[in-house]
Amino acid sequence: MNSSEKVLIKGNYAIAQAAVNAGCQCYFGYPITPQTEIGEYLSGKMQELKRGYVCAESELAAINMVIGAVSTGVKAMTSSSSCAVSLMQEALSYAASDELPVVLVNVMRAGPGLGYIYPAQGDYNQAVYGGGNGDYKIIVLAPSTVQECIDYTYRAFYLAHKYRNPVILLADGLLGQMMEPASFGEYPYPEIDNSSWALTGAKNRASRAIYSCARDEKKQIEHIKNLFKKFDLISQNETSWEEFKTEDADIILTAFGSMTRNIKAAMNVLREKGIKAGCFRPITLSPFPNNRIEELAKEGKDFIVVEMNMGQMFKDVKYAINGAAKAELINRPCGEWLSVEDIVSSVEKFMEKNYAASI
Amino acid sequence: MQQVFSIPKSFKEDFKYTFCPGCDHGIAIRLLAEVLDELGIQDKTICAASIGCSVFIYDFLNVDSIESPHGRAMAEATGVKRARPDKVVFTYQGDGDFASIGLAESMHAAFRGERITAFMLNNTTYGMTGGQHGPTTMMGQITTTSPTGRNREYYGYPARMAEQIALADGCAFSARVALDSIPHINDAKKAIKKAFQVQLDGTGLGFVEILSTCPTNWHMTPEQAHARVRDDMTKTFPLGIFKDTTEE
Numbered sequence: 314m315n316s317s318e319k320v321l322i323k324g325n326y327a328i329a330q331a332a333v334n335a336g337c338q339c340y341f342g343y344p345i346t347p348q349t350e351i352g353e354y355l356s357g358k359m360q361e362l363k364r365g366y367v368c369a370e371s372e373l374a375a376i377n378m379v380i381g382a383v384s385t386g387v388k389a390m391t392s393s394s395s396c397a398v399s400l401m402q403e404a405l406s407y408a409a410s411d412e413l414p415v416v417l418v419n420v421m422r423a424g425p426g427l428g429y430i431y432p433a434q435g436d437y438n439q440a441v442y443g444g445g446n447g448d449y450k451i452i453v454l455a456p457s458t459v460q461e462c463i464d465y466t467y468r469a470f471y472l473a474h475k476y477r478n479p480v481i482l483l484a485d486g487l488l489g490q491m492m493e494p495a496s497f498g499e500y501p502y503p504e505i506d507n508s509s510w511a512l513t514g515a516k517n518r519a520s521r522a523i524y525s526c527a528r529d530e531k532k533q534i535e536h537i538k539n540l541f542k543k544f545d546l547i548s549q550n551e552t553s554w555e556e557f558k559t560e561d562a563d564i565i566l567t568a569f570g571s572m573t574r575n576i577k578a579a580m581n582v583l584r585e586k587g588i589k590a591g592c593f594r595p596i597t598l599s600p601f602p603n604n605r606i607e608e609l610a611k612e613g614k615d616f617i618v619v620e621m622n623m624g625q626m627f628k629d630v631k632y633a634i635n636g637a638a639k640a641e642l643i644n645r646p647c648g649e650w651l652s653v654e655d656i657v658s659s660v661e662k663f664m665e666k667n668y669a670a671s672i
Numbered sequence: 673m674q675q676v677f678s679i680p681k682s683f684k685e686d687f688k689y690t691f692c693p694g695c696d697h698g699i700a701i702r703l704l705a706e707v708l709d710e711l712g713i714q715d716k717t718i719c720a721a722s723i724g725c726s727v728f729i730y731d732f733l734n735v736d737s738i739e740s741p742h743g744r745a746m747a748e749a750t751g752v753k754r755a756r757p758d759k760v761v762f763t764y765q766g767d768g769d770f771a772s773i774g775l776a777e778s779m780h781a782a783f784r785g786e787r788i789t790a791f792m793l794n795n796t797t798y799g800m801t802g803g804q805h806g807p808t809t810m811m812g813q814i815t816t817t818s819p820t821g822r823n824r825e826y827y828g829y830p831a832r833m834a835e836q837i838a839l840a841d842g843c844a845f846s847a848r849v850a851l852d853s854i855p856h857i858n859d860a861k862k863a864i865k866k867a868f869q870v871q872l873d874g875t876g877l878g879f880v881e882i883l884s885t886c887p888t889n890w891h892m893t894p895e896q897a898h899a900r901v902r903d904d905m906t907k908t909f910p911l912g913i914f915k916d917t918t919e920e
Contacts, residue, residue, distance in 0.1 A: 365754035370780035377744040381751025384738040512736035516715035524739035
C-alpha cells in the first residue's frame with residue numbers, strides 16, 4: 314500500500330501502515346480499545362520487515378522503549394488510548410526535556426478514569442498542556458479523516474525529528490474505527506540527519522549522554538528557556554489550520570479532529586437558512602493558531618466551539634479572541650457525536666439570543 | 673619500568689569522584705570500565721542509566737548514555753537494543769530502581785530474554801534520598817522508614833533478585849557478587865564479563881546483582897560497612913552463580 318491508489322481502510326490500520334511507510338523502525342505498544350488494531354497490524358508487519366516490535370508489559374514500558382529506540386536516532390512510535398496515555402505522561406515530560414523525537418498516537422476514548430470505549434475528545438488538555446511535570450511543550454496534530462490519519466502520521470514523524478520534540482497524533486475512537494477511502498502515496502518529507510546527537514556508540518568521537526538533570530541552576534534555566542525558544546520557532550513555522558467561508562461569515566464554527574466533519578456540514582445547512590456561517594479548524598492543537606483566531610475575532614466574527622468534552626479547546630479559543638468577539642460552546646462529554654441537527658439548532662438559538670434585533 | 677596500574681580507557685579522562693567515601697559504586701564502575709576495555713566494546717556500547725546514586729555513571733564512563741525515568745532502564749535498554757541490535761546495551765541500576773519501581777520492566781526483560789546486560793547494586797536501602805527502607809532491606813535492619821528494624825508484620829521480606837531473574841527462561845546468566853574483598857572483587861569482574869558475554873553471544877539476558885556498601889546511610893565506617901556486606905548481607909543474599917548458560 315505505497316501508491317496513489319485509493320483503498321478503503323480503517324483509521325487505525327491507516328495510521329499503522331503510514332508509520333511503516335514513514336520508516337518507523339520500532340513499534341512498542343500495549344493493547345487498549347479503540348486503538349488495538351494498530352498494534353495488531355504492526356506486530357505482523359514489523360516482523361515481516363525485520364523491524365523492531367515488542368508487545369510491552371505496560372504503557373510505561375512501551376513509551377520508555379520508544380525513548381530508548383529514538384535516542385539512537387531511528388524513528389519509533391507507540392500508540393494507546395486516553396486512560397493508558399495517562400501512564401505515559403512522565404515519559405513525555407522526559408522526552409520533551411531530553412529533546413527526543415517520540416511519536417505517540419492517542420486514539421481517544423471517554424474518560425475520566427477508565428471511562429468507556431465511546432469516542433470522545435476529552436484528552437485535549439492532557440495533550441496540549443501536558444500531564445507530565447515541569448515546563449515543556451508537545452506538538453499535537455488532530456486528524457479529521459482517515460486520509461489525514463495517513464498524512465499527519467507522516468507529518469508527526471517529520472516534525473518529531475526536525476525539531477527533536479515529542480509529537481502526539483490526537484485521533485479519537487470514531488476515526489480509529491471508521492473506514493474511508495484514502496491513499497498512502499509516498500512519505501513526502503526529507504530524512505533528517507540525526508548524526509550530531511544520536512547514541513550509536515562513542516566510536517571515533519567523545520561519548521554522549523542524553524539526560525534532563527542539569528544539576529546546575531543556571532544550566533537548568535537556560536535549558537528550559539531554550540526549549541521554549543524552540544517551540545516559538547515551531548509555532549512560527551508549523552502552526553496550521555483550515556478555514557472555510559470565513560471571509561463573509563458572521564459566526565465561525567470551530568472544532569478539532571473528527572468533529573470538524575459535522576461543523577462543515579452544519580455550516581452548509583446554516584448558509585441555506587440564510588445564516589452566514591464559516592468554519593475554522595485547528596490542525597495543530599499545539600502550537601495553537603491563536604493569531605488567526607484573534608484576527609478573525611477582530612473582524613467582528615463570533616466563534617462557536619463544538620467539541621466532545623466539557624469545553625477544553627473552548628478556553629483556548631476564548632483566550633485567542635481576547636474579548637474581541639463572542640464565544641459560545643456546544644458540547645457533549647462523550648458518546649454519540651453531536652449531529653449536524655444538534656449543531657444547527659444550537660447555532661440558531663445563539664443567533665436568536667445575540668442577534669434577535671438584526672435578524 | 674613496567675606500568676602495573678592505569679585508568680581504563682572506558683573511563684572519562686576528566687571524571688571527578690562524587691560518591692561518598694567507602695561507597696562501592698566506584699569499584700563497580702571501575703570493574704565495568706575494565707571489562708568494556710578487555711572485551712573491546714566501549715565504542716559500541718550504550719548505557720541506559722537509572723535514578724538514584726547510580727545516575728552518576730554518566731560522569732565516569734566514556735560510553736553513550738540515555739537517561740531513564742526511575743525504574744524504566746530495562747524498558748529503555750530494550751528500546752535501544754531493538755533499534756540497534758548490533759550495539760551492546762547495559763543498564764546500571766540500584767535495588768530500588770531495579771527491584772521496586774522497575775520490577776515489572778526488569779522481570780519482563782528477563783522473560784523476553786532481551787539481549788541486554790543488567791547490573792543491580794544492592795545496598796539494602798534508598799541511598800540518594802537518605803537511607804529509607806526498600807525492597808532489599810534485610811530483616812531487622814534499621815532505616816529512616818523502619819525505625820525499629822524491618823519486621824514481617826509491616827514490611828514483609830526482602831527480594832532476592834539474582835535467584836528470581838535466574839528462573840526466567842530468557843535469562844542466560846545470573847549471579848550475585850560482592851565487593852568487600854580482593855577475591856570477591858575478582859569474582860565480580862568475572863561475572864560482569866560473563867554477563868556481557870551472553871549478550872555478545874546473543875543467548876539472552878545477563879544479570880549481576882552486586883552487593884555494595886552505603887556507609888553514609890548505614891552510619892558506618894567503610895571498614896564496618898564492608899564487614900557488614902561480608903558477615904550479614906551474604907546470609908540474606910548468598911553469593912554465587914544462579915544461572916550460567918555458557919557452561920551448558
